[in-house]
Amino acid sequence: MTEPVTFLSRAEALIGSHEAEAVEAGIRNFLVRRESSFAEFPIAEELRDRARAIRLHSLRHLDRLLAHFADRVGEAGATVHWAADAEEANRITAGILEDAGARLVVKSKSMVSEELELNHHLEGEGLTVVETDLGEFIVQLAGDTPSHIIAPVMHMTRQDVGRLFVEKLGVPYTDDPLELNRIARTHLRDIFLRADAGISGVNLAVAETGSMVLVTNEGNGRYTTTSPRLHIALMGMERIVSRWEDAAVILETLARSATGQHLSVYTNVVTGPRREGDPDGPEEMHVIVIDNGRSDILSGDTAEILACIRCGACLNACPVFRTAGGHAYGTVYSGPVGSIVTPGLHGMEPWWELPYASTLCGACEEVCPVRIQIPTMLLRLRERAAREGRLPGWLEKGMSRYANTVSDPSRWRRSKRWASRLSGPLSAGGWIRRLPGPGRGWTLSRDMRRPARESFADWWRSNRES
Amino acid sequence: MEGPKVQLFVTCLVDALAPEVGRASLDALEKAGCEVSFPLDQGCCGQPAFNVGLTADARMMARHTLEVLDATEGTIVIPSGSCVTMIVHHYPALFDGTPDADLAARVGGRVRELTQFLVDDIAAGVEARCDGCSVAFHHSCHGLRELGLRGQADELLAAVNRVEFEGDEECCGFGGLFSVEMPAVSTAIMDTKLDRLEASGADTVVGGDFSCLLHIEGGLRRRGSSIAVKHIAQLLGDDS
Numbered sequence A: 001m002t003e004p005v006t007f008l009s010r011a012e013a014l015i016g017s018h019e020a021e022a023v024e025a026g027i028r029n030f031l032v033r034r035e036s037s038f039a040e041f042p043i044a045e046e047l048r049d050r051a052r053a054i055r056l057h058s059l060r061h062l063d064r065l066l067a068h069f070a071d072r073v074g075e076a077g078a079t080v081h082w083a084a085d086a087e088e089a090n091r092i093t094a095g096i097l098e099d100a101g102a103r104l105v106v107k108s109k110s111m112v113s114e115e116l117e118l119n120h121h122l123e124g125e126g127l128t129v130v131e132t133d134l135g136e137f138i139v140q141l142a143g144d145t146p147s148h149i150i151a152p153v154m155h156m157t158r159q160d161v162g163r164l165f166v167e168k169l170g171v172p173y174t175d176d177p178l179e180l181n182r183i184a185r186t187h188l189r190d191i192f193l194r195a196d197a198g199i200s201g202v203n204l205a206v207a208e209t210g211s212m213v214l215v216t217n218e219g220n221g222r223y224t225t226t227s228p229r230l231h232i233a234l235m236g237m238e239r240i241v242s243r244w245e246d247a248a249v250i251l252e253t254l255a256r257s258a259t260g261q262h263l264s265v266y267t268n269v270v271t272g273p274r275r276e277g278d279p280d281g282p283e284e285m286h287v288i289v290i291d292n293g294r295s296d297i298l299s300g301d302t303a304e305i306l307a308c309i310r311c312g313a314c315l316n317a318c319p320v321f322r323t324a325g326g327h328a329y330g331t332v333y334s335g336p337v338g339s340i341v342t343p344g345l346h347g348m349e350p351w352w353e354l355p356y357a358s359t360l361c362g363a364c365e366e367v368c369p370v371r372i373q374i375p376t377m378l379l380r381l382r383e384r385a386a387r388e389g390r391l392p393g394w395l396e397k398g399m400s401r402y403a404n405t406v407s408d409p410s411r412w413r414r415s416k417r418w419a420s421r422l423s424g425p426l427s428a429g430g431w432i433r434r435l436p437g438p439g440r441g442w443t444l445s446r447d448m449r450r451p452a453r454e455s456f457a458d459w460w461r462s463n464r465e466s
Numbered sequence B: 001m002e003g004p005k006v007q008l009f010v011t012c013l014v015d016a017l018a019p020e021v022g023r024a025s026l027d028a029l030e031k032a033g034c035e036v037s038f039p040l041d042q043g044c045c046g047q048p049a050f051n052v053g054l055t056a057d058a059r060m061m062a063r064h065t066l067e068v069l070d071a072t073e074g075t076i077v078i079p080s081g082s083c084v085t086m087i088v089h090h091y092p093a094l095f096d097g098t099p100d101a102d103l104a105a106r107v108g109g110r111v112r113e114l115t116q117f118l119v120d121d122i123a124a125g126v127e128a129r130c131d132g133c134s135v136a137f138h139h140s141c142h143g144l145r146e147l148g149l150r151g152q153a154d155e156l157l158a159a160v161n162r163v164e165f166e167g168d169e170e171c172c173g174f175g176g177l178f179s180v181e182m183p184a185v186s187t188a189i190m191d192t193k194l195d196r197l198e199a200s201g202a203d204t205v206v207g208g209d210f211s212c213l214l215h216i217e218g219g220l221r222r223r224g225s226s227i228a229v230k231h232i233a234q235l236l237g238d239d240s
Helices: A007-014 A018-039 A044-060 A062-075 A086-099 A111-116 A118-124 A134-142 A158-169 A177-194 A220-226 A244-259 A294-298 A303-307 A313-317 A319-324 A335-346 A363-367 A374-387 A393-406 A409-422 A437-443 A456-463 B012-017 B019-031 B047-052 B055-070 B081-094 B101-108 B114-121 B141-146 B151-156 B183-200 B210-223 B232-236
Strands: A079-083 A104-107 A128-131 A197-200 A204-206 A211-216 A230-236 A266-270 A284-290 B005-008 B035-037 B075-078 B111-113 B135-138 B204-207 B228-231
Touching: A007 A319, A007 B183, A018 A244, A018 A313, A018 A319, A044 A062, A044 A244, A044 A303, A062 A079, A062 A284, A079 A086, A086 A111, A086 A118, A086 A230, A086 A284, A104 A177, A104 A220, A111 A118, A111 A230, A118 A128, A128 A134, A134 A158, A134 A177, A158 A177, A177 A220, A197 A220, A204 A244, A211 A220, A211 A244, A220 A230, A220 A266, A294 A303, A294 A335, A303 A335, A303 A374, A313 A319, A313 A335, A313 A363, A319 B183, A335 A363, A335 A374, A363 A374, A363 B141, A374 B047, A374 B055, A393 A409, A393 A437, A393 B047, A393 B055, A409 A456, A409 B012, A456 B012, A456 B019, B005 B019, B012 B019, B012 B210, B019 B035, B019 B114, B019 B228, B019 B232, B047 B055, B047 B081, B055 B081, B055 B101, B075 B081, B075 B114, B081 B101, B081 B111, B081 B141, B111 B114, B114 B151, B114 B232, B135 B183, B135 B210, B151 B232, B183 B210, B204 B210, B204 B232, B210 B228, B228 B232
Parallel strands: A079 A284, A104 A128, A104 A197, A197 A230, A230 A284, B005 B035, B005 B075, B075 B111, B135 B204, B204 B228
Antiparallel strands: A204 A211, A211 A266
């Protein structure tokens, strides 16, 4: 019988691997940059409070904001589409591309397109899709999947990338980041100029003007949305704020939390297609607003997770993510936020185990720019998993027995004595090297104390009660 | 004048696995002039069940804990930030909208973590001692992030020779049942912690939560390390 592929089995394969080492090195860099960016910023905490209030406001008034946004987008000359699920979003996208006779499509980074598996779908329709974010470009060349929401190739070293470029692009080997960048740029420049359509994500939509904000550090977002004659923007329906002054708060919080920058190198604002007199820009623009499970999350007890601005700080802070890397999660959205988003979007089966991939240490909540109560959400999903009867039998039965025992003083007293006596043959010098049953997991790498011959309660009884 | 009246809740792990930590906590409190009682019927706060989502079991243990503690007087002191967090922060959610909500609030309002009580509440002036030791202090996650405990240990350890300990505010990888459900991940996180501990040059690691220390100690022993593991109470009380 083959074991099911679980978070644990994926993590076991990754721990200590070359990939995990690359992740650890990448994260250290991010952590240092984030910390210094916040340390030098006097109103960082106030900014986070405001960002949280703004995002929660958006979630409370999502229907109104989206309706207003759609009206403004229409006035600006673009078309808004609503997609209930991935299938519909992919069908709409493919339809627009077909109507425009597009064959070659460039894409800037979009996590929601990863969630939809859009590339796969479009390639199935005979289209050529090229990722233009450097990280995503590398992932695509390697036939891999992104491992971090803002650093898709965190799991690769520059040497890995150098070897990949030799193999796939036929260039001489180099591991100089600037040179690697130049190679990708040269390769992509030609594709940009020939592309029939550009597909982008949306970091933030601003309802008051029907605008979409894209942040990048490479300028590929700007190229994707201005050079081809057709632009399609894919947007998760929660990615919206009311006004520009709100957007400013979110953008600054995002950059500082994600990369430790004051603002990303490019902050691109798109409002409708090319107008009379514009020197460039697409002739045709479509915005696809995607639900794909978000309404379900919004109506449940983890709705707050939709306030996430996708900065990735919780991934970097998470000891579990740092140990195993993003691929252990087996899904687009990894780390603490992903462990809440994924079961929400795609259902508890088979994703219910992800909320258990956490020590509940709280480092994620500590760095979250919008102060999402991540451990609380993880606990709620664990409660749901347990309620649905998904926990292993030994845990359910064992916990029930334990709860009954410790809540019955005389039974608890006897149990402690028995435990000490029964563990005698297993232990040497007060320590157990190998536990049977589920306790085996502990003693794989750790000794366990033998239960004391005299519990504290028994000691108190003998020495203090008279 | 009589000292403050204290109810000692030692936690299930200390009761069964490390009674010496319970005795050290008792000593520290008595040295600080407290009149300490130990409610004999105490069990487990319910955190193990709560953290895996088994709410009914968690409520059963929590209700028992509340009933035992509600029948007592004075401040309830617990030598574990994690169990304090469970009672103070999670019981209200666990009993929200139930007839026990008031009970949970009433008892929760009396609960304090040991170092928090000694330093913030009664300014006991007790000092940790560890003669000839080089001490690395590990901040346990729940005490640190949910209770905001940081300076309390520093103050208590003022006279102790401390060493720099990289990542002293990062998780040790224990995570309760996480340690047996996902042993490989738990171990990998622990290994980082132990590597840094060994690199710190410390001969003693001290913490405020026995559960994390059980994890660290178990890992150190398996490595054959000679680094000693102590609960901070063991440096405060005579019983060490």
